[in-house]
Amino acid sequence: QVFGALASEPFKVSDGFYGTGETFMFTFSPDFEVFKWTGDNMFFIKGDMDSLAFGGGGGEFALWLDGDLYHGRSHSCKTFGNHTLSKREDFTIQDIEIWAFE
Template sequence: MQGQDTPVLMVIKDSDGQVFGALASEPFKVSDGFYGTGETFLFTFNPEFEQRRSFFASGHMFLSSCDCILCSSGEFGLWLDGDLYHGRSHSCKTFGNPMLSKKEDFYVQDIEIWAFE
């Protein structure tokens, strides 16, 4: 995805069978600050599809480092460690979302990430 300037769709299935993810308005990148636009959102398919758009167009959507990927500021709507194996979900003000997984901490069973052209 490096060198591309396209939206990115991330879909996660956790070890409890929950399916959820995020659509980022721009590619994930290593950054010291948050980035993203109001087109970014979190979603879940449990029990049916539900999307939560951000309430701010302020660019406080994603923070990516070599250690993790975060969605939102404060309590993170979605957090993944650098190995993309352990995650955490909270409700957060940026997206107004409920917890995406059944439990606050979860393990990633499957993950798919697509970039759009």
């Protein structure tokens, strides 16, 4: 199962959320689907040494990854209006790709 996020800014350690409405979530299961910013809030990206999260609202993240990039969680959220991206809310990461554009 393939899903993820396109971040509008480089990752950094942060106390609060950062990024812009150009950030979005996506999934390829079963078909390609994109979840763009709904305009409901500005909870795009949040990261520290323990986790990296995308989206928010209602106490849940669209995508949350632990600091070891081994465990993750996906839930619907107000930022992107997405459904759970993974088959199960909690999952173990098998492969990860991170790209940077300049």
